[in-house]
Amino acid sequence: MSDNYIPKPRNTITSYFGKKDYGQSSKRLKSPCNLDASSPSLSRRSVPENVDTLPNMNTPYYERDPGSRVPIEAYPVDKRDEIQRIYVKMGPYQLILYHYPFTHDKKQRRRFQHSWFQKFPWLEYSIKEDSVFCFPCYIFATCPSKYPTFTIWGFQNWKRVNCGDDCPFKEHVGDHNSQHNHHMRCWDNLKDPLCHIDNVMSRQSSEVVLHNRLRLKTSLETVKWLAMQGCAFRGHDESVNSTNRGNFIEMIKLQARVNKEIAEVVLENAPQTSKYTSLDIQKELLSILANKVRDKIREEIKDAKFCILVDKALDESNKEQMAIILRFVDLDGFVRERFFQVVGVDDTNATTLQKAICMVLARYNLLVENLRGQGYDGASNMKGEWNGLQALFKKECLYAFYVHCFAYRLQLALVAVSK
Numbered sequence: 001m002s003d004n005y006i007p008k009p010r011n012t013i014t015s016y017f018g019k020k021d022y023g024q025s026s027k028r029l030k031s032p033c034n035l036d037a038s039s040p041s042l043s044r045r046s047v048p049e050n051v052d053t054l055p056n057m058n059t060p061y062y063e064r065d066p067g068s069r070v071p072i073e074a075y076p077v078d079k080r081d082e083i084q085r086i087y088v089k090m091g092p093y094q095l096i097l098y099h100y101p102f103t104h105d106k107k108q109r110r111r112f113q114h115s116w117f118q119k120f121p122w123l124e125y126s127i128k129e130d131s132v133f134c135f136p137c138y139i140f141a142t143c144p145s146k147y148p149t150f151t152i153w154g155f156q157n158w159k160r161v162n163c164g165d166d167c168p169f170k171e172h173v174g175d176h177n178s179q180h181n182h183h184m185r186c187w188d189n190l191k192d193p194l195c196h197i198d199n200v201m202s203r204q205s206s207e208v209v210l211h212n213r214l215r216l217k218t219s220l221e222t223v224k225w226l227a228m229q230g231c232a233f234r235g236h237d238e239s240v241n242s243t244n245r246g247n248f249i250e251m252i253k254l255q256a257r258v259n260k261e262i263a264e265v266v267l268e269n270a271p272q273t274s275k276y277t278s279l280d281i282q283k284e285l286l287s288i289l290a291n292k293v294r295d296k297i298r299e300e301i302k303d304a305k306f307c308i309l310v311d312k313a314l315d316e317s318n319k320e321q322m323a324i325i326l327r328f329v330d331l332d333g334f335v336r337e338r339f340f341q342v343v344g345v346d347d348t349n350a351t352t353l354q355k356a357i358c359m360v361l362a363r364y365n366l367l368v369e370n371l372r373g374q375g376y377d378g379a380s381n382m383k384g385e386w387n388g389l390q391a392l393f394k395k396e397c398l399y400a401f402y403v404h405c406f407a408y409r410l411q412l413a414l415v416a417v418s419k
Helices: 013-017 077-090 135-140 168-173 179-191 197-202 206-229 247-258 279-301 350-363 389-396 406-418
Strands: 123-126 131-134 306-314 320-329 335-345 371-376 402-404
Touching: 077 135, 077 179, 123 135, 131 135, 135 179, 168 179, 206 247, 206 279, 279 320, 279 335, 306 350, 320 350, 335 350, 350 389, 371 389, 402 406
Parallel strands: 306 371, 371 402
Antiparallel strands: 123 131, 306 320, 320 335
């Protein structure tokens, strides 16, 4: 007989012939109508105080008896995965006793049978509650209140187990698409290391990886060439039947014609999910290259003093765009002018323009204190003596002298002469 169940000692003759009390006579199946705040089933909802520090698997924190466990949804979201993995590793709590305690009802006494573990391997037995629970539903159920009998209260009505198709265990299992069977599949997948995401990804063939890299390299080289030549990327019609699908696609087709390996993996020969030719991919590759160029310009400037040349214009969508050019002297003593960035602005107010320029400079750790010159057009918001852009920068750096842009002066002179 197990140490978990010890009958009370009997010292009198009456105790041998009288009605025996197994300590379970008042126990009944819990239901929503008889649960209160002091019920053990509700008390199991409280989370231990040490929930922030997960102990190892051997500590009492991971309660084996399902009648004393804290529901999974009561734990913080970031700890549930680890708790689920540890419980799956431990498996269901299937305590086998020589004698299980009897549960009395009005007519007959019945008790749990350990043979049910073989027929329903998902069962767990709680010696504390003398009830059974569903292990996978406890681990994976997102809303256990929908079927609380096997997740919160515990099942104890033993006389209904051998009722054929009306067996509560079979009703809980349900059909193939039931929630229980979904939780069983989750349990099987988590038990099988071959189904873990890291192992699934590691089984991906090296050939697929090489093809992905070749497709990405082809797209990257195309973006670099078009950007260097200042060519447009997109075409008016990029469909498969188009005679001219735009510079980007046509450049990839050109590389495919001269390289058989590229031809086998790009465009129509590529998987739908990894072509690396979409508009978003083109923009992302172009943005990465632009950041690399800006980082290189920043390395050239180092701690030298610099000037800014700024002009603004409307793009095709009538949005204000501000171009920023940096002028500086490199380590070899040569004056360099580098086109740095184009920034979209909401309006042409001097304060708005100053904030946008300062954000760009701060992002690359270019100090306004090192500013030694400003070159703008002659608009009032740029050259204004009190509230113009040049005045705002000069308040922060007295040596940031303003010069009316010579290129813009030349443009105005040519316009006047042509008239």
